[in-house]
Amino acid sequence: MEFKTDDGKLTIALEGEIDSCNAKAVGEEVREILAAHRQMPVVFDASGLHYISSAGLRVLLGVQKLKAPEKVTVQNLTRGIYEIFDETGFTDLMDVKRRVREICLEGAKVIGEGQSSTVYRIDRETIVKLYKQGVPLAKIEQEKDFSKKAFVAGIPTVISYDLVKCGDNYGAVFEMVDHADTVGHTLTAHPDQFDSIMRKFVDAYRLIHHTNIEDMGGFVSLKDTWMRWADGMQANGSFLPAECDMLRRMIDAIPERPTMVHCDFHAGNVMYQRDRIVVIDMADIGYGHPIFDLAGGAFHARYSHFPTRQKVHGMSQDGMLRFWDTLLRLYFNTDDEQRLEEIREMTSAFGLLRGALFPMKHVQIKPEVRDYHVAETRQHLFPRIDWAMDQVKRLDEFFGKE
Numbered sequence: 001m002e003f004k005t006d007d008g009k010l011t012i013a014l015e016g017e018i019d020s021c022n023a024k025a026v027g028e029e030v031r032e033i034l035a036a037h038r039q040m041p042v043v044f045d046a047s048g049l050h051y052i053s054s055a056g057l058r059v060l061l062g063v064q065k066l067k068a069p070e071k072v073t074v075q076n077l078t079r080g081i082y083e084i085f086d087e088t089g090f091t092d093l094m095d096v097k098r099r100v101r102e103i104c105l106e107g108a109k110v111i112g113e114g115q116s117s118t119v120y121r122i123d124r125e126t127i128v129k130l131y132k133q134g135v136p137l138a139k140i141e142q143e144k145d146f147s148k149k150a151f152v153a154g155i156p157t158v159i160s161y162d163l164v165k166c167g168d169n170y171g172a173v174f175e176m177v178d179h180a181d182t183v184g185h186t187l188t189a190h191p192d193q194f195d196s197i198m199r200k201f202v203d204a205y206r207l208i209h210h211t212n213i214e215d216m217g218g219f220v221s222l223k224d225t226w227m228r229w230a231d232g233m234q235a236n237g238s239f240l241p242a243e244c245d246m247l248r249r250m251i252d253a254i255p256e257r258p259t260m261v262h263c264d265f266h267a268g269n270v271m272y273q274r275d276r277i278v279v280i281d282m283a284d285i286g287y288g289h290p291i292f293d294l295a296g297g298a299f300h301a302r303y304s305h306f307p308t309r310q311k312v313h314g315m316s317q318d319g320m321l322r323f324w325d326t327l328l329r330l331y332f333n334t335d336d337e338q339r340l341e342e343i344r345e346m347t348s349a350f351g352l353l354r355g356a357l358f359p360m361k362h363v364q365i366k367p368e369v370r371d372y373h374v375a376e377t378r379q380h381l382f383p384r385i386d387w388a389m390d391q392v393k394r395l396d397e398f399f400g401k402e
Contacts, residue, residue: 001029010040014074015048018056027059034063042067047076047099057088064094071095100137100165105130112182112268114312115362117171119280124179128164129280130171134364137163140170143283145218147174150282153211155260156204157279179274184267184314187323197272198323202330204277205265209290214258222261222288226251226353229360238359238374246385250353253392254289257402261285261292266300267323268313284361291350291395294331297324298344298351299358332398346398349391352381 002013012033018026034042042063064072075097077085082098085091105120105128112119117131131140144160151157162173183201187194213219227248234244263284271278286292303309304320313320328343329335356377359370381388 001026001033003033005037005040008040009043010034010037011043011045013048014044014046014052017051018049018059019051019053020055023053023055023059026056027062030059030063034066041070041073043073043075045076046074046078046081049077049081052081052084054088057084057090060090060094073097076100097141098163100163100170103128103164103166103171105166111185112314114264114269114281116364117281125175127174127180127280128166128171129160129174130166130169132364133168135170137170139283140172142218143281144172146282146285147280149213149216149218150260150279150285153213153216153260155208155211155279156277157282174280180271180278182268182314183270183272183277184319184323186272187267188315188319194322194326198326198330200272200275200277201267201270202327204270204279205293205327205331208260208262208265208279209293211260212258212287213260213285214287219260220286221256222263222286222292223251223254223256225263225284225286226292226357229357232360233357238370239356239377243378243382246382247353247356250385250388250392253389254291255395255402257289258287259290259402261288261290263292264296265293266296266313267315267320289395290399291347294347295350295354297327298347299354300324302348302351302355342394343398346391346394349381349388352377352388356381 001015004011010033012030044060044063060072060074071094073095074085074090076099077096078099082091082096085094085096090096103122105122108120108122108128110118111121111127116135117129120128120130122128129143140163144163147157147160151159158174160172160174164171164173181189183197187197190197230244230247230251233239233247234241239247262279262281263286264281265279269281271280300309300313301321301324304313304317304324310316310320313323315323325340328340328347332339332343334340334343355373358373359365
């Protein structure tokens with residue numbers, strides 16, 4: 001039986017058929033390998049496994065009991081063998097993962113592109129969100145899980161039903177998106193529908209910000225996430241400790257909320273399908289104050305002059321600015337220009353905070369982009385930190401208390 005140790009884990013290969021004829025021998029061999037690597041987490045690689053009977057499952061169950069409460073991983077199962085694990089309850093007992101299906105996207109239409117992924121339509125009802133190289137499979141699995149939980153919570157989204165691989169890149173497959181395009185592309189192609197689409201977009205935005213997910217399991221606090229990003233910007237040498245302390249002080253002062261934050265809800269990341277909004281990018285969902293989302297909107301508006309940003313959103317700079325202004329009017333239900341100017345001022349402070357942390361949210365960006373945002377923060381946020389902290393104090397005024 002082949003095995004290897006890598007990244008602090010013991011990986012044991014399961015091959016051929018494991019049934020009543022050879023289960024005893026397989027079990028003895030597994031126990032010998034485990035005895036020599038007692039402290040290491042165990043992963044069974046089922047790439048070469050063609051069949052497993054109840055006798056073989058009992059071998060794995062014995063390993064799980066030995067390693068409890070830590071879950072043993074069984075990965076790369078074929079669809080058929082995965083169904084055996086699922087029907088016998090082993091998908092609850094162990095960390096069981098199906099084999100990732102290989103696909104080809106040559107000739108597929110690109111309908112959206114972001115910092116970390118590209119969305120392709122592969123047929124009338126199916127799209128694939130392909131992450132860029134370096135994004136781990138665990139991240140895609142997380143989005144798949146979050147999509148299901150968001151769907152159950154009542155968010156207008158679609159469920160990812162499969163994980164795939166194209167070359168060295170991993171992706172997620174989504175169904176039920178026929179006749180759909182991004183909100184940005186739709187607004188650009190149908191300017192006469194701008195107002196009606198924006199009202200639907202903001203309705204979905206508000207629904208997200210009023211959906212309690214703190215106790216659903218798996219979701220993390222956006223405040224904790226942003227604090228971790230601030231720590232990362234200090235650890236990688238982008239900012240001095242005193243500078244990161246200013247970022248942490250601003251983050252820490254944001255009121256707590258148990259409600260959903262999408263963390264990347266913009267016109268290029270949300271689909272428009274048959275007069276309704278469909279949210280598809282769920283990888284960074286957490287819970288916290290709505291300002292964590294509005295910070296992204298202010299950030300996008302601030303840098304709307306960049307062609308790359310316009311490409312991501314599917315709109316021109318004028319379109320992006322009109323989008324942001326309309327979103328604020330509808331979200332805060334006001335046409336009072338003085339009030340809107342105060343709201344713009346407030347959100348712009350958090351847009352700068354989002355920019356300071358941008359290199360940690362998208363770690364795959366180029367060094368020159370990271371350096372640009374560091375310079376922007378030093379020029380526009382740090383010298384005005386007292387002004388920024390004053391904007392934090394006004395959050396309850398604009399959003400109300402939870």
